[in-house]
Amino acid sequence: MTYVEQLAAPARDSGRGRHAERPVGWAAVLRLPYTARLLGGTLMGRLPLGMAPVVLLLAVRAQSGSTAAGAALAAAYGLAVAAGQPLVGRLVDRVGQTAPTIVCAVLSATAFGALAVGGTTDPALACAGAVLAGVTAPSLEANLRTLWPLVVPTGRHLRAAYTLDSGSQELVYVAGPLLATVLTAAFGPAAALAVTGLLGLGGSLTVILAAPSRTWRPAPMRRPSLLGALRPRGMRMLLTALVAVGTALGALNVGAVTAGTQFGAGWLSGALPAAMSLGALGGSALFASLPSTAAAGTQLQFCAAAFALAWCPLALAEGPWTALACAALPGLLFGPLLTCCYQAIDLMAAPGTVTESYSWLVASFGIGTAAGTGLAGPLGGPLALPAAAAALALVLLLPMRGLLRRARPVAAAADYEAAL
Structure with missing residues (x-):
């Protein structure tokens, strides 16, 4: 039984004793290899996704003094990333x-270089550069998730790799x-x-020159379809x-600024998102240490419910200190929730669409983050808004348990077996 086939059903005794179910650690x-x-x-290659919005905002503000224009340019970059990844x-x-990956990395780095040389004083040129840099961002995150089954030997290692992946990716938005x-x-x-551009290029080269990627x-x-990964x-x-x-994540960014003003602690604007990201790293590590004894749909629903609560x-x-501690709580569940989403994609992705499927995951978060930021602003950044968005996510995921139980794990199984 392949790993993705195991995801569709609760773990059973394989006749090899309890040792077969012992979790594999990140180390x-x-x-x-x-x-x-x-x-x-x-x-390293994804650092521009965390750096660019801040750099663009600071660059525009330094040259024109307009925070609103800088925020708009940063938003244009984020939406371009979301559109380009799939x-x-x-x-x-x-x-x-x-x-x-080579072509996109070079184009994105060139766009950042053009912004560095030409500046951001011309709104049209600055927007064109930011959009080009975003839409050509290499799909490194999705590429990595298609490679995990090729470089790990067992399903337990793959589950640990997914938790390591989901936790460590949060460091991009901290560092x-x-x-x-x-x-x-x-x-x-x-x-x-x-x-920013050079880091993206360097990270991309590091990955694509490795044998598994090459x-x-x-x-x-x-069954080719215009819908591609969206067909299932x-x-x-x-x-x-x-x-x-x-x-929920986008609303937190605005809510953190509001909380900083409300509690007289401006440092909360950066500390609350950072606390959640660090919580996600810790939650992923904890999730990796637990044995997997439930079907993928059950794990997904449980983590979604816990994330909402x-x-x-x-x-x-x-x-302020209570808010800081509380911000880490959803982070503890965010990493496990992401891992469950990776497992769900393993089960549902149509053959030949695995990378695009993971790219849509990245795009979905980008679209949601932009929507959360845009919605929270006019509402004044209430900290109840992330909870409402997470509750909506839980409702939307309720039918997934039955769908995952009936899923035919062909895409990831084919990739995994081809590597053996």
Whole structure:
């Protein structure tokens, strides 16, 4: 029985004793060939996603003094990333990872370089540069998740790799804004924009020059469709729910600023999102240490329910330190929820659409984050809004248990068996 087939049903005794169900730790995954390089390169290559919005905002504000214009430029970059990821992912599913990743990394780095040289004083040119940099962002996150089954030996290792992936990706949104702020303060926005592009290029090269990425070949698509990865009904339902999850995260960013003003602690504007991200890292590590004894649909629904409930204490927080502690609670469940979403995609992705499916996951979060930010602003950034968005995600995920039980795990199983 392959790993994805195991996901569709509760774990059973395989006749090899309890040792067969013992979880694999992150250290065991990182000791495997290529895993540390692939993960490290992906994190480095994705740093621009955390850096660019901050650098663009600071650059515009420094040159024109307009925070609103800077925010609009940062939003244009974020929406361009969300629009471009599925397109790049579909291209990867057709021709492999090497050529699309190289071309996109070079184009994105060139766009950041043009912004560094030309500045952001011309709104039209600045918007064009930001959109180009975003729409050509390499699909490194999706690429990595298609490679995990090729570089780990067992299903237990793959589950641990997914938790390591979901937890460590949060570091992009902790280290990225911090690095952007430090570089801009020390060397100016032009240098920060140039470094942003170079980091994306360097990380991409680190990944695509590794043997698993160079030799990966997409599975043939059985029934070509214009919908691509969106053809399975379950995939559309999952991605819609992930938009709601992203809405909760976007609303938190605005709510953190509001909380900082309300409690007289401006540092909360950065501390609350950082606390959630660090909580996600810890939650992923905890989830990896637990044995997997439930079917994928059960795990997904449980984590979604716990994620929704975890937002409630933050909505009721009455002081800055209480709010900071409460912000870590949804983070503890966010990492496990992401891992369950990866498992669901393994089960539901149509053959030949695995990379695009994971790219849509990235896009769904981007769309949701933008929607949460836009919705929370006019409402004044209430901390109850993330809880409402997470509750909506839970409602949208309720039918997933039955769909996952009936899913035919063909896509990831084919990739995994081809590597054996």
